[in-house]
Amino acid sequence: MAIIGAGAAGLMTAITCGEAGLKVLLLDGREKIGAKILMSGGTRCNITNRDVSERDFGSEQNRVVRDVLRSFTSEASLRFFEQWGVHVLMEEGGKYFPDTHSAKTVLDGLIQGCSKKGVQLKTNQKVSEIQFRENHFKAYALGSSILDSSSVVARFIGQSMHGPINGATTNVHMPNLFLISGKGFSYEAKTVVLCTGGLSYPTTGSDGVGYEIAKSFGHSLVLTTPALTPLLTNDSAWKALMGVSLPVKLTLSLHDQKKASFEGSFLFTHFGFSGTPVLNISRHWVREPDKNALKMMANFLPSESQEGFRQSFVLAAQKSSSKTLKNFLSEKLPERFVETFLKKNKLAENLVLNQLKREARESLIQSLFYYSLPVTGVYGYQKAEVTAGGVDLLEVDPKTLESKLQPGLFFAGEILDVDGRIGGFNFQWAWSSGVVAGRGVVKKML
Ligand SMILES: Cc1cc2nc3c(=O)[nH]c(=O)nc-3n(C[C@H](O)[C@H](O)[C@H](O)COP(=O)(O)OP(=O)(O)OC[C@H]3O[C@@H](n4cnc5c(N)ncnc54)[C@H](O)[C@@H]3O)c2cc1C
Structure with missing residues:
Protein backbone atom coordinates (compact mmCIF):
# COMPACT_ATOMS: atom_id res chain seq x y z
CA MET A 1 0.00 0.00 0.00
CA PHE A 132 -6.07 2.79 -11.58
CA ARG A 133 -5.33 -0.41 -13.52
CA GLU A 134 -8.03 -3.02 -13.27
CA ASN A 135 -7.27 -6.78 -13.43
CA HIS A 136 -4.44 -6.43 -15.91
CA PHE A 137 -1.62 -8.55 -17.28
CA LYS A 138 2.05 -7.88 -17.29
CA ALA A 139 4.45 -9.16 -19.90
CA TYR A 140 7.46 -10.88 -18.35
CA ALA A 141 10.47 -12.32 -20.16
CA LEU A 142 10.52 -16.00 -19.37
CA GLY A 143 12.57 -16.64 -16.28
CA SER A 144 13.79 -13.08 -16.14
CA SER A 145 12.87 -9.53 -15.19
CA ILE A 146 9.86 -7.39 -16.06
CA LEU A 147 9.65 -6.39 -19.73
CA ASP A 148 7.15 -3.67 -19.28
CA SER A 149 6.73 -2.35 -15.80
CA SER A 150 3.50 -0.52 -16.17
CA SER A 151 1.89 0.27 -19.45
CA VAL A 152 1.44 -2.88 -21.49
CA VAL A 153 -1.70 -3.89 -20.01
CA ALA A 154 -4.85 -1.95 -20.41
CA ARG A 155 -5.80 -3.90 -23.54
CA PHE A 156 -5.81 -7.17 -21.60
CA ILE A 157 -8.41 -6.02 -19.15
CA GLY A 158 -11.00 -8.71 -18.56
CA GLN A 159 -9.23 -11.32 -20.72
CA SER A 160 -7.63 -14.43 -19.38
CA MET A 161 -4.26 -15.17 -20.92
CA HIS A 162 -1.73 -17.52 -19.49
CA GLY A 163 1.54 -19.06 -20.48
CA PRO A 164 4.34 -18.12 -22.86
CA ILE A 165 3.76 -15.70 -25.77
CA ASN A 166 5.97 -15.97 -28.87
CA GLY A 167 8.10 -18.38 -26.92
CA ALA A 168 9.81 -15.49 -25.17
CA THR A 169 7.44 -13.85 -22.79
CA THR A 170 4.66 -14.72 -20.43
CA ASN A 171 1.73 -12.61 -19.36
CA VAL A 172 1.12 -12.68 -15.67
CA HIS A 173 -2.29 -11.86 -14.29
CA MET A 174 -2.02 -8.86 -11.95
CA PRO A 175 -4.60 -7.73 -9.40
CA ASN A 176 -6.14 -4.27 -9.45
CA LEU A 177 -3.37 -1.76 -9.02
CA PRO A 226 -8.39 29.86 3.38
CA ALA A 227 -9.28 29.45 7.06
CA LEU A 228 -7.50 30.42 10.28
CA THR A 229 -6.05 33.37 8.38
CA PRO A 230 -5.55 37.00 9.47
CA LEU A 231 -8.00 39.69 8.32
CA LEU A 232 -7.06 42.85 6.42
CA THR A 233 -8.27 46.39 7.02
CA ASN A 234 -7.83 49.71 5.25
CA ASP A 235 -8.05 51.61 8.54
CA SER A 236 -4.61 53.16 9.03
CA ALA A 237 -5.26 54.12 12.67
CA TRP A 238 -5.89 50.48 13.64
CA LYS A 239 -2.92 49.33 11.56
CA ALA A 240 -0.69 51.81 13.38
CA LEU A 241 -1.41 49.83 16.56
CA MET A 242 0.61 46.87 15.25
CA GLY A 243 1.93 44.73 18.07
CA VAL A 244 -0.78 45.73 20.54
CA SER A 245 -2.83 42.79 21.82
CA LEU A 246 -5.80 42.55 24.15
CA PRO A 247 -8.60 40.09 24.96
CA VAL A 248 -11.55 40.63 22.60
CA LYS A 249 -14.82 38.92 21.84
CA LEU A 250 -15.59 39.09 18.13
CA THR A 251 -19.02 38.50 16.66
CA LEU A 252 -19.66 38.18 12.95
CA SER A 253 -23.20 38.87 11.83
CA LEU A 254 -24.94 38.61 8.48
CA HIS A 255 -27.85 41.02 8.00
CA ASP A 256 -27.60 41.55 11.78
CA GLN A 257 -28.06 37.82 12.50
CA LYS A 258 -25.20 36.27 14.49
CA LYS A 259 -23.13 33.88 12.37
CA ALA A 260 -20.17 33.16 14.64
CA SER A 261 -18.55 34.44 17.80
CA PHE A 262 -15.08 33.82 19.27
CA GLU A 263 -13.19 35.20 22.24
CA GLY A 264 -9.46 35.34 22.88
CA SER A 265 -6.28 37.28 22.43
CA PHE A 266 -6.69 39.80 19.59
CA LEU A 267 -3.68 41.31 17.83
CA PHE A 268 -3.33 44.49 15.74
CA THR A 269 -0.90 44.05 12.84
CA HIS A 270 0.55 46.26 10.10
CA PHE A 271 -2.02 44.80 7.67
CA GLY A 272 -5.04 44.46 9.97
CA PHE A 273 -6.13 42.02 12.62
CA SER A 274 -4.87 38.66 13.87
CA GLY A 275 -4.91 36.56 17.03
CA THR A 276 -7.13 33.65 18.03
CA PRO A 277 -10.64 35.14 17.63
CA VAL A 278 -9.71 36.71 14.27
CA LEU A 279 -8.24 33.47 12.88
CA ASN A 280 -11.25 31.50 14.11
CA ILE A 281 -13.76 33.89 12.57
CA SER A 282 -11.94 34.19 9.23
CA ARG A 283 -13.48 31.04 7.65
CA HIS A 284 -16.95 32.48 8.24
CA TRP A 285 -15.98 35.85 6.75
CA VAL A 286 -14.34 34.30 3.68
CA ARG A 287 -17.11 31.84 2.92
CA GLU A 288 -19.94 34.41 2.93
CA PRO A 289 -20.42 35.68 -0.62
CA ASP A 290 -22.40 38.79 0.39
CA LYS A 291 -19.57 40.67 2.12
CA ASN A 292 -21.59 43.92 2.27
CA ALA A 293 -24.09 42.26 4.59
CA LEU A 294 -21.36 41.18 7.03
CA LYS A 295 -20.42 43.08 10.18
CA MET A 296 -17.60 42.21 12.54
CA MET A 297 -18.32 43.60 15.99
CA ALA A 298 -15.67 43.74 18.71
CA ASN A 299 -16.31 43.71 22.43
CA PHE A 300 -13.09 45.16 23.87
CA LEU A 301 -14.06 44.31 27.46
CA PRO A 302 -15.25 40.71 27.17
CA SER A 303 -14.73 39.92 30.84
CA GLU A 304 -16.94 42.79 32.02
CA SER A 305 -20.66 43.43 31.75
CA GLN A 306 -21.87 46.78 30.49
CA GLU A 307 -23.59 47.37 33.82
CA GLY A 308 -20.42 46.50 35.77
CA PHE A 309 -18.40 48.88 33.61
CA ARG A 310 -20.99 51.65 34.03
CA GLN A 311 -20.89 51.26 37.82
CA SER A 312 -17.09 51.31 37.94
CA PHE A 313 -17.10 54.43 35.73
CA VAL A 314 -19.60 56.25 37.99
CA LEU A 315 -17.70 55.17 41.11
CA ALA A 316 -14.35 56.36 39.71
CA ALA A 317 -15.91 59.71 38.69
CA GLN A 318 -17.28 60.16 42.24
CA LYS A 319 -14.05 59.13 43.94
CA SER A 320 -11.68 61.32 41.98
CA SER A 321 -12.46 64.72 40.58
CA SER A 322 -9.33 64.76 38.43
CA LYS A 323 -9.19 61.25 36.89
CA THR A 324 -9.03 61.49 33.10
CA LEU A 325 -10.82 59.24 30.69
CA LYS A 326 -7.48 58.00 29.36
CA ASN A 327 -6.20 57.06 32.83
CA PHE A 328 -9.43 55.30 33.73
CA LEU A 329 -9.58 53.25 30.50
CA SER A 330 -5.85 52.48 30.62
CA GLU A 331 -6.43 50.58 33.86
CA LYS A 332 -8.51 48.13 31.82
CA LEU A 333 -7.04 48.33 28.32
CA PRO A 334 -3.58 48.87 26.70
CA GLU A 335 -2.66 52.57 26.71
CA ARG A 336 -1.90 52.79 22.98
CA PHE A 337 -5.23 51.21 22.20
CA VAL A 338 -7.01 53.69 24.50
CA GLU A 339 -5.41 56.67 22.71
CA THR A 340 -6.59 55.45 19.29
CA PHE A 341 -9.96 54.41 20.60
CA LEU A 342 -10.64 57.82 22.16
CA LYS A 343 -9.60 59.60 18.94
CA LYS A 344 -11.97 57.39 16.95
CA ASN A 345 -14.75 58.29 19.37
CA LYS A 346 -13.86 61.99 19.20
CA LEU A 347 -13.18 62.15 22.93
CA ALA A 348 -10.24 64.12 24.35
CA GLU A 349 -7.70 62.05 26.30
CA ASN A 350 -7.53 64.59 29.11
CA LEU A 351 -11.28 64.80 29.57
CA VAL A 352 -12.02 64.33 33.26
CA LEU A 353 -14.47 61.52 34.04
CA ASN A 354 -17.07 63.64 35.77
CA GLN A 355 -17.09 66.10 32.83
CA LEU A 356 -18.51 63.42 30.59
CA LYS A 357 -22.24 63.84 30.01
CA ARG A 358 -24.50 60.82 30.50
CA GLU A 359 -25.23 60.57 26.79
CA ALA A 360 -21.54 60.67 25.91
CA ARG A 361 -20.79 58.03 28.58
CA GLU A 362 -23.46 55.71 27.17
CA SER A 363 -22.14 56.20 23.66
CA LEU A 364 -18.62 55.34 24.92
CA ILE A 365 -19.96 52.17 26.57
CA GLN A 366 -21.76 51.20 23.37
CA SER A 367 -18.56 51.72 21.43
CA LEU A 368 -16.43 49.66 23.84
CA PHE A 369 -18.83 46.73 23.80
CA TYR A 370 -20.03 46.86 20.15
CA TYR A 371 -17.38 48.33 17.89
CA SER A 372 -17.67 47.61 14.18
CA LEU A 373 -14.22 46.78 12.80
CA PRO A 374 -13.74 47.39 9.07
CA VAL A 375 -12.54 44.24 7.26
CA THR A 376 -11.49 44.45 3.61
CA GLY A 377 -10.22 40.92 3.00
CA VAL A 378 -8.15 38.03 4.30
CA TYR A 379 -4.44 37.38 4.11
CA GLY A 380 -5.10 34.21 2.09
CA TYR A 381 -3.48 30.80 1.76
CA GLN A 382 0.05 32.17 2.29
CA LYS A 383 -0.82 32.70 5.95
CA ALA A 384 -3.81 30.40 6.44
CA GLU A 385 -3.22 27.65 8.98
CA VAL A 386 -5.75 25.45 7.22
C1 LIG B 1 1.61 27.91 10.91
C2 LIG B 1 0.69 26.77 11.26
C3 LIG B 1 0.49 26.45 12.59
C4 LIG B 1 -0.39 25.42 12.92
N1 LIG B 1 -0.54 25.08 14.24
C5 LIG B 1 -1.37 24.07 14.58
C6 LIG B 1 -1.46 23.63 15.94
O1 LIG B 1 -0.72 24.06 16.81
N2 LIG B 1 -2.39 22.66 16.21
C7 LIG B 1 -3.19 22.10 15.25
O2 LIG B 1 -4.02 21.24 15.57
N3 LIG B 1 -3.06 22.44 13.95
C8 LIG B 1 -2.16 23.39 13.60
N4 LIG B 1 -2.00 23.73 12.27
C9 LIG B 1 -2.78 22.97 11.25
C10 LIG B 1 -2.10 21.62 10.99
O3 LIG B 1 -0.73 21.83 10.78
C11 LIG B 1 -2.72 20.95 9.75
O4 LIG B 1 -4.11 20.84 9.93
C12 LIG B 1 -2.14 19.56 9.55
O5 LIG B 1 -0.74 19.65 9.39
C13 LIG B 1 -2.75 18.89 8.32
O6 LIG B 1 -2.10 17.65 8.16
P1 LIG B 1 -2.12 16.89 6.76
O7 LIG B 1 -1.20 15.74 6.95
O8 LIG B 1 -3.50 16.65 6.33
O9 LIG B 1 -1.51 17.93 5.70
P2 LIG B 1 -0.06 18.59 5.64
O10 LIG B 1 0.50 18.76 6.98
O11 LIG B 1 -0.23 19.79 4.79
O12 LIG B 1 0.84 17.51 4.89
C14 LIG B 1 0.69 17.23 3.54
C15 LIG B 1 1.94 16.54 3.05
O13 LIG B 1 1.72 16.05 1.73
C16 LIG B 1 2.85 16.35 0.93
N5 LIG B 1 2.36 16.45 -0.44
C17 LIG B 1 1.44 17.32 -0.93
N6 LIG B 1 1.22 17.08 -2.24
C18 LIG B 1 2.00 16.04 -2.57
C19 LIG B 1 2.21 15.33 -3.78
N7 LIG B 1 1.56 15.65 -4.90
N8 LIG B 1 3.11 14.31 -3.80
C20 LIG B 1 3.78 13.97 -2.65
N9 LIG B 1 3.62 14.60 -1.49
C21 LIG B 1 2.75 15.63 -1.44
C22 LIG B 1 3.39 17.66 1.49
O14 LIG B 1 4.76 17.83 1.15
C23 LIG B 1 3.15 17.48 2.98
O15 LIG B 1 4.25 16.84 3.60
C24 LIG B 1 -1.10 24.72 11.90
C25 LIG B 1 -0.87 25.03 10.57
C26 LIG B 1 0.03 26.04 10.24
C27 LIG B 1 0.28 26.34 8.79
Missing part, protein backbone atom coordinates in the same frame (compact mmCIF):
# COMPACT_ATOMS: atom_id res chain seq x y z
CA ALA A 2 1.12 3.56 -0.63
CA ILE A 3 0.48 6.79 1.22
CA ILE A 4 0.92 10.09 -0.58
CA GLY A 5 1.98 12.89 1.78
CA ALA A 6 4.09 12.49 4.92
CA GLY A 7 2.41 15.22 6.97
CA ALA A 8 0.54 14.61 10.22
CA ALA A 9 -2.19 12.50 8.61
CA GLY A 10 0.17 10.52 6.36
CA LEU A 11 2.56 9.66 9.19
CA MET A 12 -0.32 8.51 11.39
CA THR A 13 -1.81 6.40 8.59
CA ALA A 14 1.62 4.87 7.91
CA ILE A 15 2.16 3.84 11.54
CA THR A 16 -1.37 2.37 11.73
CA CYS A 17 -0.80 0.24 8.63
CA GLY A 18 2.78 -0.67 9.52
CA GLU A 19 1.66 -1.81 12.97
CA ALA A 20 -0.77 -4.25 11.34
CA GLY A 21 2.07 -5.75 9.33
CA LEU A 22 1.36 -4.16 5.96
CA LYS A 23 4.20 -3.19 3.64
CA VAL A 24 3.92 0.58 3.59
CA LEU A 25 5.41 3.01 1.07
CA LEU A 26 5.17 6.63 2.24
CA LEU A 27 5.91 9.23 -0.45
CA ASP A 28 6.43 12.96 0.03
CA GLY A 29 7.18 15.67 -2.51
CA ARG A 30 9.51 17.60 -0.24
CA GLU A 31 13.05 16.75 0.72
CA LYS A 32 12.33 17.30 4.42
CA ILE A 33 9.03 16.15 5.87
CA GLY A 34 6.86 17.54 8.64
CA ALA A 35 7.24 21.27 7.87
CA LYS A 36 3.78 22.11 9.20
CA ILE A 37 4.26 20.08 12.36
CA LEU A 38 7.51 21.92 13.04
CA MET A 39 5.98 25.40 12.59
CA SER A 40 2.75 24.58 14.41
CA GLY A 41 1.67 26.11 17.70
CA GLY A 42 4.46 28.71 17.52
CA THR A 43 6.93 25.80 17.01
CA ARG A 44 5.52 24.07 20.12
CA CYS A 45 2.86 21.97 18.31
CA ASN A 46 -0.54 22.01 19.95
CA ILE A 47 -1.08 18.25 19.48
CA THR A 48 -4.70 18.00 20.54
CA ASN A 49 -7.30 19.27 22.99
CA ARG A 50 -8.92 17.86 26.12
CA ASP A 51 -12.43 18.49 24.75
CA VAL A 52 -12.88 17.65 21.10
CA SER A 53 -16.21 17.33 19.35
CA GLU A 54 -17.58 17.87 15.86
CA ARG A 55 -18.73 21.32 17.02
CA ASP A 56 -15.11 22.47 16.93
CA PHE A 57 -14.99 21.93 13.18
CA GLY A 58 -16.41 23.37 10.02
CA SER A 59 -17.64 20.80 7.52
CA GLU A 60 -20.73 20.15 5.45
CA GLN A 61 -20.95 16.68 7.07
CA ASN A 62 -20.66 17.01 10.82
CA ARG A 63 -21.88 13.48 11.56
CA VAL A 64 -19.03 11.95 9.61
CA VAL A 65 -16.60 14.21 11.48
CA ARG A 66 -18.15 13.08 14.78
CA ASP A 67 -17.86 9.37 13.92
CA VAL A 68 -14.24 9.69 12.83
CA LEU A 69 -13.31 11.65 15.97
CA ARG A 70 -15.00 9.05 18.16
CA SER A 71 -13.07 6.24 16.49
CA PHE A 72 -9.79 7.74 17.68
CA THR A 73 -10.27 10.25 20.47
CA SER A 74 -7.90 12.84 21.91
CA GLU A 75 -7.22 10.46 24.86
CA ALA A 76 -6.22 7.80 22.34
CA SER A 77 -3.92 10.33 20.65
CA LEU A 78 -2.22 11.12 23.97
CA ARG A 79 -1.70 7.40 24.66
CA PHE A 80 -0.31 6.98 21.14
CA PHE A 81 2.19 9.82 21.56
CA GLU A 82 3.23 8.63 25.01
CA GLN A 83 4.20 5.34 23.36
CA TRP A 84 6.56 7.26 21.04
CA GLY A 85 8.18 9.28 23.80
CA VAL A 86 6.02 12.41 23.55
CA HIS A 87 4.93 13.45 27.05
CA VAL A 88 2.48 16.31 27.23
CA LEU A 89 1.45 19.30 29.30
CA MET A 90 -2.05 20.76 29.26
CA GLU A 91 -2.40 24.50 28.98
CA GLU A 92 -5.25 27.00 29.14
CA GLY A 93 -8.23 26.01 27.01
CA GLY A 94 -7.40 22.29 27.32
CA LYS A 95 -4.58 22.56 24.77
CA TYR A 96 -1.92 19.82 24.88
CA PHE A 97 1.71 20.51 23.99
CA PRO A 98 4.80 18.29 24.28
CA ASP A 99 6.51 18.89 27.64
CA THR A 100 9.71 19.74 25.77
CA HIS A 101 7.88 22.79 24.31
CA SER A 102 9.29 21.71 20.96
CA ALA A 103 7.32 20.55 17.91
CA LYS A 104 10.38 18.55 16.89
CA THR A 105 9.60 16.07 19.69
CA VAL A 106 6.28 15.30 17.99
CA LEU A 107 7.81 14.90 14.53
CA ASP A 108 10.65 12.76 15.92
CA GLY A 109 8.09 10.54 17.68
CA LEU A 110 6.16 10.01 14.45
CA ILE A 111 9.30 9.34 12.41
CA GLN A 112 10.51 6.87 15.03
CA GLY A 113 7.09 5.18 14.92
CA CYS A 114 7.32 4.84 11.14
CA SER A 115 10.80 3.42 11.25
CA LYS A 116 9.93 0.91 14.03
CA LYS A 117 6.91 -0.27 12.03
CA GLY A 118 8.96 -0.80 8.88
CA VAL A 119 7.48 2.07 6.85
CA GLN A 120 9.50 2.84 3.75
CA LEU A 121 9.70 6.64 3.49
CA LYS A 122 10.75 8.19 0.20
CA THR A 123 11.16 11.96 -0.08
CA ASN A 124 11.52 14.20 -3.16
CA GLN A 125 8.73 12.16 -4.75
CA LYS A 126 6.17 14.70 -5.90
CA VAL A 127 3.25 12.65 -7.21
CA SER A 128 1.54 14.25 -10.20
CA GLU A 129 -0.75 11.45 -11.32
CA ILE A 130 -2.38 8.27 -10.04
CA GLN A 131 -4.06 5.85 -12.42
CA PHE A 178 -2.79 1.93 -8.72
CA LEU A 179 0.03 3.35 -10.78
CA ILE A 180 1.54 6.31 -8.93
CA SER A 181 3.81 8.54 -10.96
CA GLY A 182 5.77 11.77 -10.90
CA LYS A 183 8.90 13.19 -12.46
CA GLY A 184 11.30 10.27 -12.92
CA PHE A 185 9.46 7.67 -10.83
CA SER A 186 6.51 5.33 -10.78
CA TYR A 187 5.24 2.88 -8.17
CA GLU A 188 2.46 0.37 -8.02
CA ALA A 189 0.20 -0.25 -5.02
CA LYS A 190 -2.98 -2.15 -4.29
CA THR A 191 -4.34 0.65 -2.12
CA VAL A 192 -3.53 4.34 -1.91
CA VAL A 193 -4.21 6.85 0.86
CA LEU A 194 -4.17 10.50 -0.25
CA CYS A 195 -2.87 12.66 2.62
CA THR A 196 -1.66 15.62 0.60
CA GLY A 197 -3.23 18.35 2.76
CA GLY A 198 -4.96 21.44 1.42
CA LEU A 199 -3.71 24.70 -0.05
CA SER A 200 -2.49 26.56 2.99
CA TYR A 201 1.17 27.48 3.42
CA PRO A 202 2.02 26.05 -0.03
CA THR A 203 5.75 26.34 0.71
CA THR A 204 5.34 23.44 3.15
CA GLY A 205 4.42 21.14 0.25
CA SER A 206 0.62 21.28 0.20
CA ASP A 207 -0.18 23.01 -3.07
CA GLY A 208 -3.46 21.44 -4.13
CA VAL A 209 -2.15 18.69 -6.43
CA GLY A 210 -3.91 16.17 -4.20
CA TYR A 211 -7.24 17.78 -5.02
CA GLU A 212 -6.52 17.37 -8.74
CA ILE A 213 -5.72 13.69 -8.19
CA ALA A 214 -8.99 13.26 -6.24
CA LYS A 215 -10.88 14.98 -9.06
CA SER A 216 -9.29 12.65 -11.63
CA PHE A 217 -11.15 9.83 -9.84
CA GLY A 218 -14.43 11.73 -10.16
CA HIS A 219 -14.44 13.29 -6.68
CA SER A 220 -16.05 16.66 -6.19
CA LEU A 221 -14.70 19.33 -3.90
CA VAL A 222 -16.66 21.37 -1.41
CA LEU A 223 -15.55 24.98 -2.11
CA THR A 224 -12.01 25.48 -0.79
CA THR A 225 -11.10 28.74 0.96
CA THR A 387 -7.98 25.12 4.18
CA ALA A 388 -11.75 24.98 4.62
CA GLY A 389 -13.60 22.74 2.16
CA GLY A 390 -12.03 19.87 0.24
CA VAL A 391 -12.96 16.35 -0.82
CA ASP A 392 -16.67 15.89 -0.13
CA LEU A 393 -17.25 13.59 2.86
CA LEU A 394 -20.42 12.31 1.20
CA GLU A 395 -18.19 10.59 -1.36
CA VAL A 396 -16.25 8.55 1.22
CA ASP A 397 -17.29 5.66 3.43
CA PRO A 398 -17.58 7.27 6.88
CA LYS A 399 -16.32 4.10 8.60
CA THR A 400 -13.11 3.74 6.58
CA LEU A 401 -12.68 6.98 4.58
CA GLU A 402 -12.44 4.84 1.44
CA SER A 403 -13.65 6.50 -1.72
CA LYS A 404 -17.16 5.50 -2.77
CA LEU A 405 -16.13 6.20 -6.36
CA GLN A 406 -12.82 4.33 -6.53
CA PRO A 407 -12.38 1.24 -4.36
CA GLY A 408 -8.91 1.06 -2.84
CA LEU A 409 -8.47 4.84 -2.71
CA PHE A 410 -8.61 6.38 0.78
CA PHE A 411 -8.29 9.91 2.18
CA ALA A 412 -7.05 11.34 5.48
CA GLY A 413 -6.30 14.77 6.91
CA GLU A 414 -6.89 18.24 5.61
CA ILE A 415 -7.56 17.13 2.01
CA LEU A 416 -11.07 16.26 3.24
CA ASP A 417 -13.78 18.85 3.79
CA VAL A 418 -12.94 19.43 7.48
CA ASP A 419 -11.29 22.39 9.23
CA GLY A 420 -11.03 22.96 12.95
CA ARG A 421 -10.66 26.01 15.12
CA ILE A 422 -7.47 26.98 16.95
CA GLY A 423 -6.65 24.71 19.89
CA GLY A 424 -5.20 21.43 18.57
CA PHE A 425 -8.34 20.41 16.69
CA ASN A 426 -6.78 20.27 13.23
CA PHE A 427 -4.09 17.86 14.37
CA GLN A 428 -6.72 15.78 16.14
CA TRP A 429 -8.53 15.51 12.80
CA ALA A 430 -5.25 14.43 11.17
CA TRP A 431 -4.66 11.76 13.87
CA SER A 432 -8.27 10.47 13.89
CA SER A 433 -8.72 10.39 10.12
CA GLY A 434 -5.24 8.87 9.68
CA VAL A 435 -6.10 6.01 12.03
CA VAL A 436 -9.56 5.46 10.49
CA ALA A 437 -8.18 5.39 6.94
CA GLY A 438 -5.26 3.19 8.05
CA ARG A 439 -7.60 0.70 9.71
CA GLY A 440 -9.76 0.78 6.58
CA VAL A 441 -6.77 -0.18 4.44
CA VAL A 442 -5.77 -2.94 6.87
CA LYS A 443 -9.28 -4.39 6.77
CA LYS A 444 -9.24 -4.40 3.00
CA MET A 445 -5.77 -5.86 2.62
CA LEU A 446 -5.62 -8.56 5.30
